[in-house]
Amino acid sequence: MPLISDFDLSAHNTLALRARSRFGALLDTPEAVPALFEEAEAKGLAVRLLGSGSNVVLSPEFDGVTALMTIAGRAILSEDETGVLIEVAAGEIWHDLVAWTVGQGLGGLENLAGIPGTAGAAPVQNIGAYGAEVADGFESLLAYDRVAGDMRRLTRPEMAFGYRDSLLKQQPGRFVVVSLRLRLSRPWQPNLRFAGLAELAGSAGLTPLQVMDRVVGLRQSKLPDWRTHPNAGSFFKNPIVEEAEAAPVLAEFPGAPAFAQPGGLVKLSAGWLIEQSGLKGFTLGPVGISARHALVVVNHGGGSADDIRALAAHVRATVVARFGVTLHEEPVFL
Numbered sequence: 037m038p039l040i041s042d043f044d045l046s047a048h049n050t051l052a053l054r055a056r057s058r059f060g061a062l063l064d065t066p067e068a069v070p071a072l073f074e075e076a077e078a079k080g081l082a083v084r085l086l087g088s089g090s091n092v093v094l095s096p097e098f099d100g101v102t103a104l105m106t107i108a109g110r111a112i113l114s115e116d117e118t119g120v121l122i123e124v125a126a127g128e129i130w131h132d133l134v135a136w137t138v139g140q141g142l143g144g145l146e147n148l149a150g151i152p153g154t155a156g157a158a159p160v161q162n163i164g165a166y167g168a169e170v171a172d173g174f175e176s177l178l179a180y181d182r183v184a185g186d187m188r189r190l191t192r193p194e195m196a197f198g199y200r201d202s203l204l205k206q207q208p209g210r211f212v213v214v215s216l217r218l219r220l221s222r223p224w225q226p227n228l229r230f231a232g233l234a235e236l237a238g239s240a241g242l243t244p245l246q247v248m249d250r251v252v253g254l255r256q257s258k259l260p261d262w263r264t265h266p267n268a269g270s271f272f273k274n275p276i277v278e279e280a281e282a283a284p285v286l287a288e289f290p291g292a293p294a295f296a297q298p299g300g301l302v303k304l305s306a307g308w309l310i311e312q313s314g315l316k317g318f319t320l321g322p323v324g325i326s327a328r329h330a331l332v333v334v335n336h337g338g339g340s341a342d343d344i345r346a347l348a349a350h351v352r353a354t355v356v357a358r359f360g361v362t363l364h365e366e367p368v369f370l
């Protein structure tokens with residue numbers, strides 16, 4: 037396996053952080069995955085994996101191999117009146133997969149249109165938007181298990197999906213996703229519960245394409261584009277807290293966004309808490325909170341992982357002081 041020396045990752049992370057790796061490698065076939073780990077072990081090199089780099093904060097230097105997942109391919113495996121089973125390779129771009137299914141009139145993934153990143157990364161943090169998440173239609177995935185040293189198929193129950201969480205996120209670095217299988221149910225049931233989509237309900241002849249177009253439009257109207265304003269999407273998870281922790285917030289702001297969760301818990305909106313703490317548009321050195329959406333951290337130019345850490349610490353401290361609620365970061369620091 038050819039290793040690339042002094043690999044520049046600046047164009048491989050959507051926060052546009054300047055980052056280099058001692059070596060780089062392209063994983064473009066399933067066989068390349070075990071081959072890379074064998075070679076790295078023989079040479080005593082650490083390996084870390086990157087998809088599109090849309091949910092990571094990269095340190096300036098990495099003394100090992102950064103492997104880019106680029107395995108391509110997608111196919112319909114089977115279909116009948118109850119649904120369609122599709123398989124997609126880990127290196128495919130998630131949005132292109134969504135557009136490919138929707139383009140064939142197949143519904144199920146349209147609410148997840150426009151999310152940056154690769155298909156292989158999607159189940160790791162169980163990407164979600166507009167009332168849907170990748171776990172909904174998840175059937176199984178094929179991954180290289182670095183502990184066992186072989187390929188393993190993980191099914192939905194084994195994945196232990198949660199809000200922005202899965203087995204793969206809980207055991208970082210252990211599994212390298214090679215491909216996933218998703219089931220698109222028939223007949224198509226549009227998921228229009230989320231504000232912004234609800235007005236499509238009842239439209240005669242509604243298609244998955246119309247829903248996808250609306251989702252893409254909503255995202256463009258709300259979220260800064262990483263191509264012009266480098267960012268990693270939502271930087272904090274929406275905090276899920278005990279009722280007692282949410283009570284003071286709701287007593288002061290009865291209209292604050294809050295969603296009941298199983299077990300008497302309440303999901304608050306991190307974007308709302310950050311905005312109410314006066315931090316929307318706040319900048320700290322070269323990085324800051326987006327003026328468009330308070331949940332998004334933007335690199336205005338030349339920022340580093342340490343700048344991002346300092347900003348995140350300031351946001352966490354300010355929100356705790358104001359509301360007594362602790363925020364947790366969504367991206368992975370590598």
Ligand code: EPU
Pocket residue numbers: 164165166167258259268269270271272273274293305306307308309311316328329330331366
């Ligand atoms: N809000 C504010 N100020 C802001 C932004 C939002 O007050 O600056 C309020 C909104 O008014 C709304 C609430 O916060 O009442 C929720 O905002 P929004 O609908 O934009 O969704 P979100 O909870 O901030 C989540 C996901 C997004 C996903 C959207 C849409 C998380 C951490 N984020 O954001 O996912 O696109 O819902 O479904 O769950 C991502 O994970 O990277 C991501 C972008």
